[in-house]
Amino acid sequence: MSSDTLLLKIREDMKECMRRRDTLRLGTIRMLLAAVKQREIDEKIVLDDSQVIAIVDKMIRQRRDSAEQYGRAQRQDLVAQEEAEIAVLVDFMPQPLTELELREIIEKVIVNVGAHSLKDMSQVMNEIRSKVQGRADMAKVGMEVKKILEK
Numbered sequence: 001m002s003s004d005t006l007l008l009k010i011r012e013d014m015k016e017c018m019r020r021r022d023t024l025r026l027g028t029i030r031m032l033l034a035a036v037k038q039r040e041i042d043e044k045i046v047l048d049d050s051q052v053i054a055i056v057d058k059m060i061r062q063r064r065d066s067a068e069q070y071g072r073a074q075r076q077d078l079v080a081q082e083e084a085e086i087a088v089l090v091d092f093m094p095q096p097l098t099e100l101e102l103r104e105i106i107e108k109v110i111v112n113v114g115a116h117s118l119k120d121m122s123q124v125m126n127e128i129r130s131k132v133q134g135r136a137d138m139a140k141v142g143m144e145v146k147k148i149l150e151k
Contacts, residue, residue, distance in 0.1 A: 005049060006049040006052045006053065006092065007036065007047070007049075007052060009092070010029060010032060010033060010052075010092060011033070013025075013029060013091075014026060014029045014030065014033065017029060024084055024085075024088070025088050028084075028085045028088040028089065029088065031059075031085075032055070032056065032059060032089065032092070035055050035059065036052055036055055039051070039055065050130075050133050050134075052092075053092075053093065053094065053133055053134035054133060054134070056089050056092050056093055056134065057093065057133075057134050059085075059089055060086055060089050060090065060093070063082045063083075063085050063086045063089070064082075064086065066078075066082050067079045067082035067083055067086070070082065093134050093135075094134050094135050095135065096135050096136065097132060097135045097136045102132065102136050102141065102144070103144070105128065105131055105132060106124075106128060106141065106144055106145055106148060107148070109124055109127045109128050109131070110124055110145070110148060110149070112127070113127055115149060116149075117149060118146065118149050118150065120149065121142075121145060121146060121149055124145050124149070125138075125141070125142060125145060128141055128145070
């Protein structure tokens with residue numbers, strides 16, 4: 001798998017949106033590509049798939065936060081816009097892990113790292129992050145790791 005397969009998929013999807021005149025999806029994809037390009041320019045690197053997934057994940061979290069704030073402000077039109085953008089961005093994320101798969105990964109990492117207490121949590125989380133990037137909510141992962149290490 002080449003390092004830019006996700007970016008190719010995103011660019012192909014953008015072309016398809018242009019043909020279909022799907023303005024909402026096209027705008028969201030352009031925003032994503034702009035964020036990727038900005039990071040590449042700022043850091044003078046070419047991003048690989050895991051780095052692009054991290055950007056998509058961040059954009060999804062931002063939109064969820066915005067939708068929540070708009071909801072509290074009773075702005076359903078803006079909530080709908082944010083949720084529509086989330087739906088587009090989610091298409092570029094890898095398949096989420098099941099609870100069982102996640103639990104197996106956490107347990108393997110804890111054994112491999114040799115973690116025995118909460119003092120080892122940051123080491124465990126760093127190892128897990130690379131394995132589940134974009135496939136699991138890291139807050140939930142953290143709670144699960146903490147629960148296991150407290151036993």
